[in-house]
Structure formats: C-alpha cells, structure tokens
Amino acid sequence: MPATTQDWDERYYHVDQILEKPGPRTDPGFLAGDEVKEFLREKCKILVIGAGGLGCEILANLALTGFKDIHVIDMDTIDISNLNRQFLFRPKDVGNPKAIVAAEFIMNRVPGVTVTPYYGKIQDKDDDYYMQFNLVICGLDSVEARRWINATLVNMVDPENPESLKPLIDGGTEGFKGQARVILPTVSSCYECSLDMLNKPTAFPICTIANTPRLPEHCIEWASVLEWPRVHGDKKMDTDDPEHISWLYNQAAARAKDFKIEGVTWSLTQGVVKNIIPAIASTNAIIAASCCNEAFKIATSSAAYLNNYFMLIGTDGVYSYTFEHEKRDDCPVCGGEALDMSISSETTVEQLIELLIEKQDIQIKKPSLSTPTAQIYFQAPPQLEAATRPNLTKKVSELVPADGEITVTSTSLPFSLSLRISYT
Amino acid sequence: MLKIWSMKKNEDAVAKKKPKTSAAQIRVQKDLTELDLPDTMKTHFPDPNDLLNFTLTITPDDGMYKGGSFVFSFAINTNYPHEPPKVKCTQTIYHPNVDLEGNVCLNILREDWKPVLNLNSVMVGLQYLFLEPNADDPLNKDAAQELIKNREHFLSNVKQSMRGYNIKGVQYQNVMG
Numbered sequence: 111m112p113a114t115t116q117d118w119d120e121r122y123y124h125v126d127q128i129l130e131k132p133g134p135r136t137d138p139g140f141l142a143g144d145e146v147k148e149f150l151r152e153k154c155k156i157l158v159i160g161a162g163g164l165g166c167e168i169l170a171n172l173a174l175t176g177f178k179d180i181h182v183i184d185m186d187t188i189d190i191s192n193l194n195r196q197f198l199f200r201p202k203d204v205g206n207p208k209a210i211v212a213a214e215f216i217m218n219r220v221p222g223v224t225v226t227p228y229y230g231k232i233q234d235k236d237d238d239y240y241m242q243f244n245l246v247i248c249g250l251d252s253v254e255a256r257r258w259i260n261a262t263l264v265n266m267v268d269p270e271n272p273e274s275l276k277p278l279i280d281g282g283t284e285g286f287k288g289q290a291r292v293i294l295p296t297v298s299s300c301y302e303c304s305l306d307m308l309n310k311p312t313a314f315p316i317c318t319i320a321n322t323p324r325l326p327e328h329c330i331e332w333a334s335v336l337e338w339p340r341v342h343g344d345k346k347m348d349t350d351d352p353e354h355i356s357w358l359y360n361q362a363a364a365r366a367k368d369f370k371i372e373g374v375t376w377s378l379t380q381g382v383v384k385n386i387i388p389a390i391a392s393t394n395a396i397i398a399a400s401c402c403n404e405a406f407k408i409a410t411s412s413a414a415y416l417n418n419y420f421m422l423i424g425t426d427g428v429y430s431y432t433f434e435h436e437k438r439d440d441c442p443v444c445g446g447e448a449l450d451m452s453i454s455s456e457t458t459v460e461q462l463i464e465l466l467i468e469k470q471d472i473q474i475k476k477p478s479l480s481t482p483t484a485q486i487y488f489q490a491p492p493q494l495e496a497a498t499r500p501n502l503t504k505k506v507s508e509l510v511p512a513d514g515e516i517t518v519t520s521t522s523l524p525f526s527l528s529l530r531i532s533y534t
Numbered sequence: 535m536l537k538i539w540s541m542k543k544n545e546d547a548v549a550k551k552k553p554k555t556s557a558a559q560i561r562v563q564k565d566l567t568e569l570d571l572p573d574t575m576k577t578h579f580p581d582p583n584d585l586l587n588f589t590l591t592i593t594p595d596d597g598m599y600k601g602g603s604f605v606f607s608f609a610i611n612t613n614y615p616h617e618p619p620k621v622k623c624t625q626t627i628y629h630p631n632v633d634l635e636g637n638v639c640l641n642i643l644r645e646d647w648k649p650v651l652n653l654n655s656v657m658v659g660l661q662y663l664f665l666e667p668n669a670d671d672p673l674n675k676d677a678a679q680e681l682i683k684n685r686e687h688f689l690s691n692v693k694q695s696m697r698g699y700n701i702k703g704v705q706y707q708n709v710m711g
C-alpha cells in the first residue's frame with residue numbers, strides 16, 4: 111500500500127495547524143498548504159546518525175511529526191544496559207544491531223513511515239550516499255564520528271550545486287547537560303569551529319594516580335594507564351572486552367584495598383575506562399525534541415530556526431542558553447581559504463612556492479605543501495625538510511594530478527590554504 | 535525546504551570545495567612545520583611519510599641532566615588536537631617526573647591539555663622537566679625524595695644513572711652517547 115493511503119482523517123491535525131497558514135514569524139519563503147505538506151511527507155529524505163539514547167528519541171519524534179523517509183546509521187548492537195532509556199529496544203533484542211531493531215520498531219508502530227537502517231560505520235559511506243538526503247541529524251556520543259561527518263558535509267559543498275549543502279543538526283548530551291545546534295556547512299560555524307568548547311574527559315594528574323590515590327577513579331586509572339602497559343606491553347587494551355575490564359577491576363580493587371579506598375566496582379571500572387558519563391533519559395528527550403523541532407522548521411520553513419547553538423544545563427535547576435557561535439577563520443575544516451591555481455605542467459615545486467610568496471593577496475611566508483596522501487615540501491623539521499627537498503626541482507605535475515589538491519600551511523596563515531591545481 | 539543557498543550567496547567568503555585532507559592531518563603538518571626548537575631538541579621520523587609517529591631527542595645544555603641525550607616517543611592519533619599526543623620516555627632514566635616505564639608527569643600531556651596547545655608547547659614542557667625536575671609531582675618517588683632530602687646526593691645519583699649505573703637495584707640506561 112502506498113504510504114499516503116494509510117493517512118487517516120485528522121492524522122496530522124495538530125501539525126497541520128502550523129503548515130496550513132503562515133504565522134507572524136514564518137519565513138517569507140514559507141508556502142503554506144499542500145505543497146509544504148507534500149514536501150515533508152513525500153519528498154524529504156532525512157538521515158539520523160546514531161540509534162542510541164538520542165537516536166531512539168529522534169526517530170520517534172521524526173516519524174510522529176510526519177517525516178516519512180528516514181534513514182538511520184548505527185554501528186552498535188544492543189546491550190542490556192541500554193534498555194532503561196533506549197525505548198525502542200526490548201530484552202529479546204539484546205545483541206542485535208540498534209539500527210535494524212529501531213527501524214523495525216518505528217515502522218511497526220507508525221504506519222506509512224519507511225525507516226531504512228544501515229548497521230555499520232558512517233565512514234563506510236561516500237559522498238554519493240550523503241548527497242541523497244535533505245537533512246542530517248546526529249545523536250552521537252563520539253567526538254571523532256562528529257568531526258568526521260562535519261568535515262564530510264562541509265567538504266561536500268559544491269559552489270556549483272545548491273543541493274550539495276546539507277544542514278546538519280547536532281545533538282549531544284552528557285548527564286544533565288546537553289546541546290543542540292544547527293550547522294549550515296560553510297555558512298555558519300561548524301562542529302570543528304567549536305572543538306575547544308568541548309568538555310574534555312576528566313583526566314587525573316598522572317603523579318596523583320601513581321602516588322597519592324584518594325578516589326576509586328584514581329585506582330582504576332592507575333590500573334588502565336600505568337599497570338596495563340607495564341604488564342601487557344604493546345598489547346592494546348580493548349574497553350569492550352569484559353576480560354580486559356575484569357583484569358583492570360581486579361588490579362584497581364587490590365590497589366584500593368592497599369590505600370583503604372572504597373568504591374571500586376566492576377561497573378565503575380568500565381565507566382571510567384570507557385569514559386562513560388551516566389546518560390539521563392530526560393536530557394536525551396529534551397535535546398532530541400530540540401533537534402527534531404529544528405529539522406521540522408528547516409524542512410518546512412514554517413518558523414525561524416535556531417541560530418545556532420542551544421545549551422541546556424540541568425545540573426542546578428534547568429538553565430538554557432542560546433547563542434550564535436561564530437565561524438572561525440582559522441577553522442581547519444570550514445575556515446581558511448581555497449584558491450584555484452592554474453600553472454604550466456612544466457612548473458616546478460620551487461617555482462610554485464615562489465608564485466605563492468609573490469602573491470600579494472595572500473601574504474604567505476615559508477609555505478609547507480602536501481597532498482592528501484604525501485608531503486611535497488616541508489620547511490621544518492630539518493629531517494623532513496631534507497627528505498622533501500629533492501621535490502623542489504620536480505614538476506608539480508609529477509606529484510599532483512590535474513584538479514588535485516594541495517594543502518599549504520604557513521606561520522602567516524591562520525590555519526591553512528587549499529590550492530586546486532589545474533595545468534595549462 | 536529552507537533556502538539556505540540564497541544566504542550563502544550573500545556571504546563574502548564563498549568557500550570553494552576543500553581538500554580531503556583531514557583536520558588532524560593538517561593540524562599536525564602545521565604544528566611540525568612551524569616547530570621552533572632550540573639546538574637542544576631534535577625530532578626523528580623512523581618513517582618520514584608517517585607524521586603521526588616520531589621521536590624527540592633532548593640534550594640539555596644546562597642543569598643537572600647536562601650531557602645526557604633523552605629520547606621520547608610521540609604517538610598522535612586521528613582525534614588530535616582534541617586528544618593530546620601520547621608521549622613516553624624510551625629509556626629507563628632517573629628522574630622524579632618520569633617513571634621506570636617511561637611515563638611522564640607533565641600536566642599539559644593529560645589534565646591540562648587543550649586544543650590550542652601544540653607540539654611545540656609539549657616539547658618545550660618536556661625540556662623544562664630536565665632543567666627543573668619537580669619533586670612535588672613525583673612519578674619516581676625515590677628520586678623525588680632524594681631531591682628534597684639531599685640535593686647533592688640526588689645530583690650524584692643523576693650523574694651515575696646517566697652513565698648506566700645501578701641505583702637501589704634499578705639498572706638505568708646509559709644516556710651519555
């Protein structure tokens with residue numbers, strides 16, 4: 111049955127109040143009526159990254175507000191400890207992929223919605239995959255994954271193609287704190303722009319861990335940071351391996367006993383080494399709601415969207431704060447300059463460097479050059495300078511393909527400059 | 535769908551398609567090529583194509599560790615600079631802030647790391663440990679106690695350890711090469 115025929119009367123009565131007539135604060139581009147409803151329900155394709163604490167909430171919210179073509183990616187399987195808040199999962203689902211179980215649950219529960227799961231990593235997918243969506247929502251707990259998707263979406267923006275700009279809505283929670291933000295790649299501040307705002311994982315001074323432990327966490331860090339490498343050498347610790355956690359727990363418990371410290375448990379050990387901050391279901395619900403509200407507003411233009419950072423602090427009462435995080439010129443992902451350069455296929459690396467130095471508009475001093483896969487010429491350190499020096503007399507065309515990219519760094523640049531090389 | 539593209543046109547800095555080089559990779563290139571090290575510090579890349587793994591040799595020209603040559607390994611992961619580089623001393627040395635496994639007690643390598651710091655700051659911090667060993671943050675407790683109790687004796691232990699002597703049952707590595 112086509113999805114539309116499953117819509118019973120008044121199914122979207124409440125949502126339609128918003129979509130059928132413009133309000134005082136709607137965007138001038140908002141076209142109230144059937145067209146916007148049709149876009150939301152028939153055309154809009156949205157990607158949800160993460161089907162965990164935030165992801166479950168996001169998927170349910172989207173399905174119930176009328177998004178009907180939803181895709182979800184998650185690389186994890188369901189653990190029993192997820193069940194208290196990841197409400198799309200039941201005890202029978204433990205061990206199964208989150209993305210697949212979540213997709214089935216939503217499709218069973220909300221008729222007419224198609225949720226397409228992918229059980230795997232976001233890095234498995236290429237630009238063509240991400241290009242098919244209108245919007246991306248992230249509910250991830252990993253900084254690394256967020257940096258990756260952010261850079262991917264920023265890099266995908268093609269000045270010739272408006273469709274290549276995909277709004278990214280990023281939600282994150284840590285205990286009672288959370289944030290939701292709207293990133294318009296290359297237009298507004300990106301995830302990398304705000305990297306220094308992140309709460310860093312708690313790290314205790316290594317000498318405290320080594321000599322004067324006072325907390326159970328000190329004993330656990332001692333076991334994982336100092337004892338593991340001492341006893342196991344180069345063998346990598348796998349924080350998902352229960353045997354490794356047990357070993358750490360036993361070491362930490364013995365040390366805690368020596369120092370008369372109480373509170374070392376198996377689950378605390380796991381929590382400390384995996385850097386787990388207890389997840390709070392209500393924080394997830396608030397942040398997911400905020401993210402989905404933004405998705406709805408951006409997809410329909412029915413109201414002003416978040417510009418651009420919403421912060422929730424629930425540790426002392428409920429405090430929230432919204433501000434515009436500024437795009438950084440020295441952001442390694444969205445900042446810096448890009449330059450098209452057309453050179454002769456006979457131009458040497460040395461000549462290219464001369465050209466860069468002579469360019470009045472960029473004022474570059476002592477540039478170092480690389481391609482995504484190799485160094486071309488490094489000014490320092492001495493060993494790398496010597497190793498790359500023979501490249502100076504080579505032709506650029508031997509090292510960089512046509513339309514290839516060169517990353518230039520220099521002390522006189524805020525971050526870097528990217529050159530796109532074409533040959534005449 | 536919101537018309538974002540029109541907003542973009544108004545932006546003066548119209549971004550062009552950016553390279554595939556990762557942010558961590560560019561940041562490491564920037565850090566390394568802008569290193570401003572004194573003659574007492576030298577980097578070595580076992581594989582010059584691998585910028586993420588290298589060693590730093592510190593040869594202090596002053597202080598109690600003068601004459602020694604101390605080698606640290608640096609391992610940078612793809613989450614740099616969100617995470618600090620992992621730094622270890624590759625030799626067994628007698629130093630209050632370095633344990634026998636090569637772990638180093640330097641605040642900016644752990645609790646005080648920030649993405650605005652760079653490889654240069656870490657290297658300068660390491661060198662400072664040899665000029666001013668700090669008994670307040672001990673990793674080698676015996677060495678730290680000796681430094682507090684009897685500076686002369688500590689100094690002689692340092693000199694002996696650097697020649698590869700055995701102190702209190704611990705065999706130290708000769709770093710006088």
Ligand SMILES: [Zn+2]
Nearest residue numbers: 300303441444
């Ligand atoms: Zn940015």
